[in-house]
Amino acid sequence: MSGNTFGHLFRVTTFGESHGPGLGVIIDGVPAGLRLDPEQIQHDLDRRRPGQSKVSTMRKEADEVEILSGVMDGVTTGTALAMLIRNTDQRSRDYGNLATCFRPGHADYGYFKKYGIRDYRGGGRSSGRETAMRVAAGSVAKQLLAHYGVTIQAYTLRLGGVDAAKVDLAAVESNIVRSADPDAAEAMIAAIRAAQAEMDSVGGIIECRADGVPAGLGEPVFDKLDALIAHAVLSIGGIKGIEFGSGFAAADLRGSVNNDPITPDGFTSNHAGGIIGGISNGNTILFRAAMKPTSSIAKEQKTIDEAGSAVTISVHGRHDPCLVPRAVPVVEAMTALVLIDALLQNRCARL
């Protein structure tokens, strides 16, 4: 299997399966001299970990991070930074009835066709658990970005058909669905409960903003900044779409409306979402990502087994009835990985 590495100068390689002994990450390219706060890494992992609320999977993992290398006396040394989390609450018996048939909507069928073998216990590497080490690496990236004045925050904009009517950044972490609008949180939770009662699941939309990003990040041809963010965010299991600034709505706007006027005091609007021509323009980078409803549902579904025979399955076990709240820190992490890589690359863009 290839594709376990992401980034160029800030290069992240992850490994590990959901029901194996643990998960790890090695980051190449962390500049020496950063005072790294391990509590910040743990805080981000806690925001993503399973079992964190009454609307998340009931699997209980502490996701305690061990930093194995790359740090001395709390400061990065410039050597490979390695981190590890051990799995403690695998329950592989949940997957006994799925060993030879494919869960609709999950990665089983594609894995089997590609490799001829698959880790049916929790989906192995296709599990959402794989995203834990992205968050650990993203947290290191965020600490570096803070050094350059860049901050990133994601939040739930829509869940189960319920919209956040406002964006209150300070309130996001105070409600369990990470709604940008705390007043909409109860209706979102009710939408999750209603789907669960019917052995079903719901999806939603995550919005992410990066503030303080200097103008000039991103390469103008294949490595456009928006293309790299799209790559990063679409690589998160369950994310199905992404749009920047006015996004798909731009298709119905006139140029005179969609263009962001430039004045001596800066841009007067942000339809571009902070990126034009693949290069950041100094405006807030703003994008939205669509998350599908969780594929693992107890409702009966039609599928086939490895021999090709028709089977009806019901997926039991401990699943998130909605992936959105726990994916919020993952979206932040993937955005941080792209921005720090672009920022480091930009330091050699001209004399």
Ligand SMILES: Cc1cc2nc3c(=O)[nH]c(=O)nc-3n(C[C@H](O)[C@H](O)[C@H](O)COP(=O)(O)O)c2cc1C
């Ligand atoms: C944080 C997180 C948790 C997830 N938890 C589950 C889960 O409990 N059950 C499930 O079926 N999929 C879960 N997923 C989604 C699967 O990883 C994803 O559906 C699978 O890879 C196939 O979807 P894809 O085609 O979008 O990659 C989770 C994803 C994330 C990011």
Ligand SMILES: C=C(O[C@@H]1CC(C(=O)O)=C[C@@H](OP(=O)(O)O)[C@H]1O)C(=O)O
């Ligand atoms: C464990 C995590 O999420 C898991 C993602 C997942 C899936 O099918 O993607 C299935 C469930 O795990 P399992 O059934 O293997 O116990 C989730 O709990 C995690 O995010 O840390």
